[in-house]
Each structure stands twice: as structure tokens, then as C-alpha cells.
Amino acid sequence: MSCSFGRQLGHGVDGVVRLCTDISSGQQYACKSVSKNNPDAVRHIHTEISILQKLQGHPNIISFHGHFEDEECIHMLMEMCEGGNLSEYLQQKGPLPEVEAALAMATIIQAVLFCHERGIMHRDLKLDNILLPHKIYSYMELKLADFGTAADFSRCRIFEEAEGTPWYLAPELLAGSYDEKVDVWSLGVLLHILLCGYPPFDGESASEIFEAIRKGKLDLKGDPWPSISAEAKSLVKGMLQRNPFRRIKLRELSTHPWMQRFVVAGKETWANSQVLSTVVVGG
Template sequence: MSLSLKKDYQVCEEIGRGRFGVVSRCFSTLTGNSFACKSIDKTQLLDEIDRECLDKETKIMNHVVGYENIVNLVDVFEDETHLYMILDLCQEQTLYDRILQINRSFSETEACAIFTQLIGAIGHCHRRGVAHRDLKPDNILFDQWNNLKLADFGSADWVNGDEKMEGIVGTPYYVAPEVILGREYNEKVDVWSAGVILYIMLAGIPPFYGESPEEIFEAVIRGNLRFPPRIFRSVSSSAKDLIRKMLCRDVSRRLSGEQVLRHPWIISGGETRAMVDLT
């Protein structure tokens, strides 16, 4: 372990584990404040692309630092075999865990309170020229005061004006169709993923389903968005309108993050009620 890390932080019990390392609770030896230490085993990185992503992750996190709904990168240490990232300490329970725990859909006001924080974080990233590219409930954390914290920028990339991104990244249920099709794409892939998350919070099921990643990809590409009446009978037409405009296969017509924040459903706090729409 890095001598500088040992000097500044006391690393305690493991609280999480990922593909290339572990997350442990730690505290500052100077202030006593608690943090999370993400330890990444560089010897497990498979190729140069993985190493480039790791380097990019720390740079991007430093670039978006300071926004209330994004996990802050507090410190970085490195030795011959590991990279150590000191991060805000969050609850172990992710949004994915909350979705499983309640065993039902969220009310519109519950969903809107969480979603508004998420889309605010996404908008901040986009204004700073960053696309997250792997939005999913597993990467949405909460601090001790229950504020949302967007995490895991390992797949994030820079967005430079009209220059497009490429490469298939993301998670099957949440990835945008233009990514699957191998096309160049922009930051609106995050809006698609956020739309899937909102659908799941309100329905308890994903909008595009399959028994395997290949079947899920096929369903996403078809983009046959449905709102089953049995599940959506109590969901407002305003919420469904927002989801339609986020899960729009035509990227030019898909809302931007800033436009999502101005949608009536968001402005109302999820309290908009209209005639039940059975489409």
C-alpha cells in the first residue's frame, strides 16, 4: 500500500468489490472524517484500453468535482501495483437495491425526487463536456443525508462540441440504440439511459426486455416502447410523455438533459395529474 496513503488515511473494512479491485471504508488521520477508498489492482487491467480508461476516470472526476449530486474524488495515491481513489463515503445501498427492496414501483413524487437529482448531475456533466455512458441504478448511490450521488465514471468520455464518441459501452438494459448499432453518438446516450431508469422506477420492470444480452439489444433496437395499462394505470400522462421524449430513437428529437429539467413533470415535482392515458 502507498506510504502516502498510509500516512494520510486509515483503511478499514471492505464495503464493496468490483471487477478490478475493492472499496473499503477509511478515515483521514488528520481530520477523522470518513471516506471510501477504491483500490484498483493495475495488474488485473487487461489491456492498454483499460489503463487509458483508468487514467481518464480520475481526470474526468476531477473535472466534474464540486456538484452536490456527484461523488467527489477527494484524493489519489498510486504505487507500483495499485491506484487508490479516496471518494465520498456513501450508503452501501444503491438505487438498484432500493428498487429491489420496495418490491413495487415508486410513486411519481418519490421517483421525481430521485430523478431530478440524477438528471441535474447528468446536466452538470454535459455542461462540463463529459458523458457518463454507463448510467444504471447500480451506479446511483446516496450519502448519509439521502442525497443522490452519481458514481463510477470508468466508462465516461469527453464530449467535444460536434465531435462524436464511438465504442460499445454500457449495460444491456440501459444502453442507447445508436451505441448498439455501432454508430457515432453524443451525450444524449445518457438521456436514454436515464429514461430507462425512470421507466423502471415507475413500472418496476424495464421497457425493453430479453432473456439474454442479445435479446435485450434486439428489443432496444426495435424501440417498441409500451406502457402496459395494468402497470401504468395510475401513472400520469405527463410522466409517460417525458419517458417517450427521452426514449426517442431519433437522437435529434430526443430531449437534452437541460430540456428534461424543464419538462412539466419535473417542474411539478411529479405531482402532475392528468386523465389516465392507456396508450
């Protein structure tokens, strides 16, 4: 494949993401490039390629369009998402109203459920890895991305290695023995941030964050929680249950009363007006 690289779209620990144009067709992609001199990056991109090949076909999972190599790098082609990510969006707009948070969560949950049904846990669910396909779009078009630290649990059910981003890590992962239930915890952290704008467990360093997670003291009394519904707080508590066996199950999230109430209302509103500001993001 003959490509022309354009502007940088993003970067991370493993490498950079740039605009890439197929010279023969003019088709544009987002291209993740990692150096062959970085063993961890090479391992992650091979994992991501393998897993994305298994997850093709879901509208809310980033589309994979192949990969190629040169002397220095491995390049992976994905669909372009021009609207940035949910972290950037929240920085601009602030916490979401409950109806918007529910619509966003419903979309993300369905994508994660699709992964789990195929024996894949993401292990790095966070706002940065939820992409906006366009500048203006509905929450039902969100895309789950970045599967470099994902794992296949169809054969091995218990994992020990630490993977993910500090604020989103489940307590059992920190303890060194966990399974796919860690994804529900991460979704709980994500919902908490969508509703109030900050993570439930924080600190000045990774070690302080980990200690806060281990203590598990969830505070839903400060602003803006008094104005947030009891149903929303119930769901957050269920997802951030420290005991993974008592934690709400992934399949139960969509039927929780809060999800049922706000997702139905949100979809009805969106159907009546596809440009209504309460269910369309961008700017």
C-alpha cells in the same frame, strides 16, 4: 498518505471498493482499488480520476479526495456514501410514487447537466451508480458516481466504442456512432425502472436485450402503467425516442410538465416536513 483498509463496500468488474481510514486524521473514505495487472481497469480508473477532477464542486456528484499507488494497485479516494445505491433501495421498497421518482430524477438530471456543460458524458447512467449518502436523507442529496467509462466530448463529438450496461444502452450506441444524447436515453431507462420496477427492454442474454432495444417496442400498457399519469408516460416516451435527433433534450427535461408538477409539489412537501416518508428514503 497512510491508510488503514476496512470492510468491503462494493465490487465490480474493475476492482473493489473498501472503507479506508486516513490514520493521521481519522477521516474515512470509500476507496476504489484496481489491480495494475488489469489494463482495462487501470485505463478506467485513470479516466475516472481525470474526469472527477473536472467535476468537483457539485453537491450531487461524488467528491474526489485524491489517489495513491502501491506495488499492486491504484487506489482512488472518494467520499463515503453509507446508504447504498438506488438499485438496492428499489429492491427493498419497490417502484417509487411519481412524486418521489420526479424528485430523484430532478437531482440526477441536474448532476448530468453539470457534466454535459463541462463536456463530459457519463455513458453508464444506471441505478447502481446513483448513491445514497446516508441511511435517511432526501432525494435532493443523491450522488452520481462511477465515471470510469465517461468520455470528454468537448473535442470529439462522435464516438464509436461500446461502453455501458446492456439494459441502459441507446440504439445509436449499438449501431456504433453516437454522441452525448445517449445519456438522455439512459435516464429514460432509469425513469422507467423507478416508476414500474423493471427495464423497458429486457432479455435472457445481452444479445436478446440488444435486439429488444433495436426493435424499440415500448410497452406502457401493463401493470402498473395504467395507474401512472399520462404526463409521466409522455416523458418516458420522449426520453426513449429511438431517433436521437427527435429525443427530448437534456435541458428540456426539467421543464417538462410532469417534472414541473411533481418536483414543485415534492419540494413543498419536503420543506414542510423533512422527515415525511414520501420524500425521505432509507430504513
